[in-house]
Amino acid sequence: MYDYVIVGAGSAGCVLAARLSEDPDVTVCVIEAGSYDTAENIHIPAAFGELFRTRYDWDYDTHEEPELNRRRIFHPRGKVLGGTSSINAMLYLRANKLDYDGWGQPGWTYDEILPYFKRSEDNERGADEFHGVGGPMSVSDGRSKNIQSRAFIESALQAGFAENADFNGKTQDGFGFFQVTQRNGRRCSTAVAYLHPALGRPNLTLETNLQVHRVLIENGRATGVTGHRGDDTVTIRAGREVILSGGAYNSPHLLMHSGIGPADHLNLLGIDVQVDNPEVGTNLQDHPIVPLIYSHDLPVSLLIAEEPQYIKEFEEHGTGPLTSNGPECGGYVRTDSGLPAPDVAFFTGPLMFADSGLGLPTGHAITYGPVLLTQGSRGAVTLDSNDPTTKPKIQHSYFSADGDLDVAVAGVRIGMEIARQRALSPYTKTHYRAPESDSDKDVRAYVRAYTHSIFHGTGTCSIGKVVDPELRVKGVEGLRVADVSVMPTPGRGAPNATAIAIGEKAADLLLGRPALPKSPA
Template identity: 75%
Template sequence: MYDYVIVGAGSAGSVLAARLTEDPDVTVCLVEAGPADTDENIHVPAAFGELFRTRIDWDYDTHEEEALDRRRVFLPRGKVLGGTSSINAMLYLRGNRLDYDGWGQPGWSYDELLPYFRRSEDNERGADAYHGAGGPMSVSDGRSRNPLSHAFIDSALEAGYAPNDDFNGARQEGFGFFQVTQRNGRRCSTAVGYLHPAMDRPNLTVETHLQVHRVVVENGRAVGVTGYRLDEEHTIRAEREVILCAGAYNSPQLLMLSGIGPADHLNLLGIPVVQDHPEVGRNLQDHPLVPLIFTTSQPVSLLGADDPEFVRQFVEEGRGPLTSNGPEAGGYIRTRPELPAPDVVFFSGPLMFADSGLGLPTGHAITYGPVMLTPRSRGTVTLDSHDPTTKPNIRHNYYQDPDDLRTAVDGTRIGLEIARQKPLAAYTDGMLRAPASESEADLRAFVRAYTHSIFHGTATCSMGKVVDAELKVMGIDGLRVADVSVMPAPGRGAPNATAIAIGEKAA
């Protein structure tokens, strides 16, 4: 028996466990399906792609996406202490003020969330009105700053866009280098920043390799969880609350496996309905990306990052190509001048990032492209079976709304224009996969053929629909959800920063 049982030791769960156990009178059990974060590649930033489809990745994908030529889209999710903050590209990007204000939830406006962002942050630039110093989460300037990244920024400026040296400051628009969740050139996941410093507390128990199968609900109240380690069943009781921090795909899956979800769907699977909740698993949103890959004959990409001298530089100095987070640089734009805020961000990395990062690089290259920030399309997470080990059925429905495809085409045009500017043209030889032409039809075909996820699924347990503004699941006592699934929309940032703030506020 514990006061709190937290399911998922990821970007929000690790924060919650660390903050709640600051009170020595509170007991917490943090349950993680995966292992400890001991894999060396977790802590070498440039190696994050090596973690995909390994034992520390849930290795999800979508159902066939109709608007993407019926392709299935790869969706990596961290199954390890630190969750996806242990396998992501380490971008520290908050949403826009308009995003949080637009949620319309009491306590969740930009001004109300800013203290939690600042509280979590240890920014190497120091504290100011927008940033914190001394918090658990290290936020740093990148230490790679590859020549291709400089060329991309210079080309964007030459194309007429403004510079920006702080995307989390007074304004988002413009181009520059991103800040990253790194400490001394190594990954700073929420496990590194929050959880490990708390692990010796006697009031914190961390269970790894234990996959929760359902929440135990008795008389309308969540009283614990049941799961399995190998073939051994474990039930962990919660005296105060159960808190799901399992992410945009697993949190709704767990609710439905526990009988909390759309009654008609649960009845089809023979799952007893505890609470009819039609919105569980709905409203799924993501940021799709159109990759533009340009090859170069100059040996400057991350392809040679494992050179012995670079390894020495990383180990001894915490610098060099192995500190690269991949998308080192980028920028925010509005594809239409009448928009109130950016609707596209460009991510640019000095590497060949093909096939959602699953393709082996065959040469030196730069990959960049538009990421659509304000999608109108909505997807679902449902169950294919009452068996908790069956992967959830994920349908993002990318470009289901024609306006999303229009934005993707406009963003792709802008990306191709940036490639024609002198700084980038001096490096690039041509496109690895190019549209047949820049006609509307050919660009639409190109976008459909190559769009993939940038791994920002959100909104499946949205505030105001599944949980209230205090993150309590409506209709069930003693149960909350605290992760990116509660965000009503993904916003104009990378959700990891917001997930950390959600964990802080939930605590």
């Protein structure tokens, strides 16, 4: 029996475990389906793609996407301490002020959530109105800054776009280098930043390799969880609350297997309905990317990273190409000058990143492309079976909303224009993967053939639909969700930064602490 049971030691779950256990009068158990984050490739930033489709990855795919030539789209999710913060590209990108304000939920406006970003942060640039120092999460400037990345930024400026040194500051518009969640050139996951320093506390218990199958609900209240470790059934009780921190796919999956979800769907599968809520699993959103890949013969891509001198540089100094997070730089643009904020971002990496990162590089290359930030398309997570070990059915329904494909086409054209600029021309002479021409027909065909995910699934347990503004699951006492699934929209950022802030705020909500004072900026 513990006061709090957290399901999922990921981006938000590690934050929760650390913050809740700061109170010595409460007991906390955090449960992770995966194992410890000891693999070397977890901590070498440039090696994150090596973790895909391994035991550290839930290894999800969508079902066939009708608007993407019926292709299945890969979605890696971390199955390890730190969750996806242990296998992602380490981008530290908050959403736009308009996004948080647009959620329309009390307690979640930009001015209200900014203090939690600042509390979590230890930014090497120092503190200011937008950033904090002294927090657990190291936020730093990248230490690779590949020559191709610099050339991409310069080409964007030559194409007429502005420069931006801080995408988490006053404005997102423009191009520059991203900040990353790294410490001394190595990955700083939420396991590294929050969980490991807290594990010595006697009131914090960690359970690994335990997959939770169901939340126990008695008389309308969550009283614990049950699952399996190998062939053994394990039940863990919660005296106060159960908190789900499994992410956009696993949290709704677990809710539905616990009888919380669309009654018609659950009845068909023979699952006893505890709460009929047709919103569970809906509102699934993502940031699709249309990658452009240009190959060349110049020995400057990340293929050089494993050469002996660079391994030595990384080990001794924490610098060099092995510190690259992949998408080192990029920018934000508006495809229509009348928009209130950017609707497209560009993520740029000095390597051949093909087929969702599953394709092996065959030569030196640069990869970049438009990422749709505010698309109207909505998908859903449902169940294929009443067996909780079966993967969820994921359908993102990319480009199903009117106008989304048009934005993608406009973004590709911007990307092709950047490729024509002088600074990038040494690296873009050979089209490894790009539209045959800039005709509408060719660009649209390319978008449908090569769009994949940037791995930003969110929204399936949305505030206002599945949980209330204090993250309490509607219809059940003692049960909350705290992860990116509660975000009504993914916004114009990379959700990992917001997941950390959600974990910070959720801890205050659970412990009954007053909200941090607003921090207008």
